[in-house]
Amino acid sequence: MSRFKTLFRADAFAKVLGFTFRHWARQPWRATLIGLLVLAATLADALSPIFAGRLVDAVASGSGSDDAFWAPAITAFLTMVALYVSAVVLRQFVFFNLITFTLQIMNDVISTAFQRVQRFSTDWHANSFAGSTVRKITRGSSALDLLNDTLLIALLPSLVMLVGATVILGLAWPVMGLVVGLGSLIYVGVTAWLSMAFVAPAGALANTWDTKMGGALADAVSCNAVVKAFGAETREESILEHVVGKWRKRTRRVWQRGTLNGGAQGLMMALMQAAILGTALLLWRAGAATPGDITFVLTMFFVLQGHLRDVGQHIRNLQRSVNDMEELVELDRQPYGIQDKPGAKPIRIKEGAIAFDHVTFQYGSHESPLYRDFSVRIAPGERVGLVGHSGSGKTTFVKLIQRLYDINDGAIIIDGQNIADVQQSSLRAQIAIVQQEPILFHRTLAENIAYARPGASRAEIEEAARQANAHDFIAGLPKGYETMVGERGVKLSGGERQRVAIARAFLADARVLILDEATSSLDSESEVQIQQAMERLMVGRTTLVIAHRLSTVVALDRLLVFDKGRIVEEGDHNALIRLQGGIYRRLFERQALELTKGLVA
Structure with a gap:
């Protein structure tokens, strides 16, 4: 020894x-x-x-x-x-x-x-x-x-x-x-x-x-x-x-x-x-x-x-x-884990068409793949909801689009470009994301909003804030846009942090938008303001919404229902709600019942 x-x-x-x-x-x-x-x-x-x-x-x-x-x-x-x-x-x-x-x-x-x-x-x-x-x-x-x-x-x-x-x-x-x-x-x-x-x-x-x-x-x-x-x-x-x-x-x-x-x-x-x-x-x-x-x-x-x-x-x-x-x-x-190929060039996303082409993906510690020979196409400008039980593959879907993991087989194509062949930074810079729990830097509100586009003018920052229903609460602060938000944005309420994150997404002006249910833990007033802001944000963009509350996805163009890494149901709300014994219908009815019980109580 x-x-x-x-x-x-x-x-x-x-x-x-x-x-x-x-x-x-x-x-x-x-x-x-x-x-x-x-x-x-x-x-x-x-x-x-x-x-x-x-x-x-x-x-x-x-x-x-x-x-x-x-x-x-x-x-x-x-x-x-x-x-x-x-x-x-x-x-x-x-x-x-x-x-x-x-x-x-x-x-x-x-x-x-x-x-x-x-x-x-x-x-x-x-x-x-x-x-x-x-x-x-x-x-x-x-x-x-x-x-x-x-x-x-x-x-x-x-x-x-x-x-x-x-x-x-x-x-x-x-x-x-x-x-x-x-x-x-x-x-x-x-x-x-x-x-x-x-x-x-x-x-x-x-x-x-x-x-x-x-x-x-x-x-x-x-x-x-x-x-x-x-x-x-x-x-x-x-x-x-x-x-x-x-x-x-x-x-x-x-x-x-x-x-x-x-x-x-x-x-x-x-x-x-x-x-x-x-x-x-x-x-x-x-x-x-x-x-x-x-x-x-x-x-x-x-x-x-x-x-x-x-x-x-x-x-x-x-x-x-x-x-x-x-x-x-x-x-x-330590290896990077996800690396650009030698000579990788920036991606150029103009339309926002997304395709999973026979994708197989397995987490490193898991015994079997989550996705096996998985294919789906999303049209430019289409608003798509991702529905399913926890662990069904919804979050992995959007992480793979951002290339936070490399797939084992197949290809993920955006506007005809394989994301494995382009620079990661350019890919993620052209995908706007609003997370369920947005993370802010301990910097000013203006700096946090402008993080999506550092060269933005003050007028552009304020316009993005207005679009996100954030300008009024920011203007009411003693230092306005120069207010420091605290570590991870701790000085702001949950609704305020969400609106800052949405303003950041407006300023990014990306063709692809990912929304990780941003209203699931907010009060009714904040939810209404954020829902309005998100509806404006989705206009003209290819949008993926990870749905936790199904009431937020009823108006989307298409819903993909995931189960164990497979899309088991597909269609708009009206089509899926009519499927007898369907997963979407069962989830929707359960949430409606829970809401009714809550109102009665």
């Missing part, structure tokens, strides 16, 4: 680093410049101990009044100062370039992640918490900043310093080079193994619960109206406490393992320190090292010790940033 976990973490590191390096490749010259500047600054650090040793040798060899000793001492001193200043200046250039480099990558990562999430399938969004998705993106993009710092201005100079120290000391005393090189390899190898096999798996699990915590918070906050309606604040707090408790336990384990990892690194550092200093003393006893050489070794060791200690911290930072970026990288690797 341990070996499996190690391999699993190595795979995660490979994915995250591959993702990061692909973004580096978009700024090759800046990445190269940063690397060269880091190497130059590190070289300055590595050379400083050599001149510190020469300075001590010069001072120990004679009097400062003797020019023969004074000149080498001053030369060593000035060289050390120059190296220190050069290292500082070079690092400033590194930092300024790294700021631009990292911010550009973070910008690209966030934009790309948002772009992908927007285009993921309906199923993906239905099965994902919005809060969790936001948390994955924000946590991952922040971790990218730490990862860049760790790789470019932390690990790179530390590793270069370790190699440089090994080479410099090895050239002077091979045995010292062996001790430093072997000790460094053991230290770095053990530290990397502990981080990947011991700390990282716990970190990945802790991040999973961190994501769940973000999702639980967002879910409860966004549904606060329901929480208040049922007085369920304490219940929601208990649910969150369970998630937070799991997160706390997993995070404590990560921190504990990190502490043990730090202790192991400290012990290895102490052993390496003893080995280096012991070797230096033996060299001095054997006459192979001067006082300046000992100073050189000690100075090099102190520089090396700082880098070795930092390597442990850098590897821990690398492990943590990889953990934090994993879910973001998985988003980047």
Whole structure:
């Protein structure tokens, strides 16, 4: 199991680093410049101990009044100062370039992640918490900043310093080079193994619960109206406490393992320190090292010790940033689900003729198709009602027209164009839809109406609102069309939200219109206003009405009665109501009976 976990973490590191390096490749010259500047600054650090040793040798060899000793001492001193200043200046250039480099990558990562999430399938969004998705993106993009710092201005100079120290000391005393090189390899190898096999798996699990915590918070906050309606604040707090408790336990384990990892690194550092200093003393006893050489070794060791200690911290930072970026990288690797074909062109809908041609469609998790060899044609401008029990296939019908799912066989044709061959965005932009529960952005009323056509003028927006019977209530608000509607339109009543959605559909002026029974949960006055607006909206458009209340579809041109993915009855209201034992007649009579009972009560 341990070996499996190690391999699993190595795979995660490979994915995250591959993702990061692909973004580096978009700024090759800046990445190269940063690397060269880091190497130059590190070289300055590595050379400083050599001149510190020469300075001590010069001072120990004679009097400062003797020019023969004074000149080498001053030369060593000035060289050390120059190296220190050069290292500082070079690092400033590194930092300024790294700021631009990292911010550009973070910008690209966030934009790309948002772009992908927007285009993921309906199923993906239905099965994902919005809060969790936001948390994955924000946590991952922040971790990218730490990862860049760790790789470019932390690990790179530390590793270069370790190699440089090994080479410099090895050239002077091979045995010292062996001790430093072997000790460094053991230290770095053990530290990397502990981080990947011991700390990282716990970190990945802790991040999973961190994501769940973000999702639980967002879910409860966004549904606060329901929480208040049922007085369920304490219940929601208990649910969150369970998630937070799991997160706390997993995070404590990560921190504990990190502490043990730090202790192991400290012990290895102490052993390496003893080995280096012991070797230096033996060299001095054997006459192979001067006082300046000992100073050189000690100075090099102190520089090396700082880098070795930092390597442990850098590897821990690398492990943590990889953990934090994993879910973001998985988003980047997630397939879209519904993809445009290469070279797909925009669709052009002028008439609005719709045809299902021998369509077979099966939801991924279902054992059998919902539609099998399904065919139907809808004429341009025809108003069609979709009727049937829940789960009969009505909603799927309109989702397939919008290409929210891909069919398994056959074709869906609009104005002679197969929707599988055109750009999804152009298809959906030319289909107006008014949902049963319209969703509004937390933006102004004008912006929400204009979402169907961003370039619309204020006059066009107001005319659409008038057509939707929405202008009067909007004009009566203190800020009118500049009123913010709240998250998902929570500041408006259900009827007001519906009228804004209908105004949006008027402004879209699409040839194909989908109405998901927009009056089923409204008061009588709002229902009348919305019914009038919808009748105006349907004029001249191919209209599909998903019927929940059958009284709203009696005047439509044709009704399609669905049952288990098949059209079992077809015709207008008068024809279907005369069918003895028909599904439509049975549903209509049941609703009429329920209405009568309600009036009597």
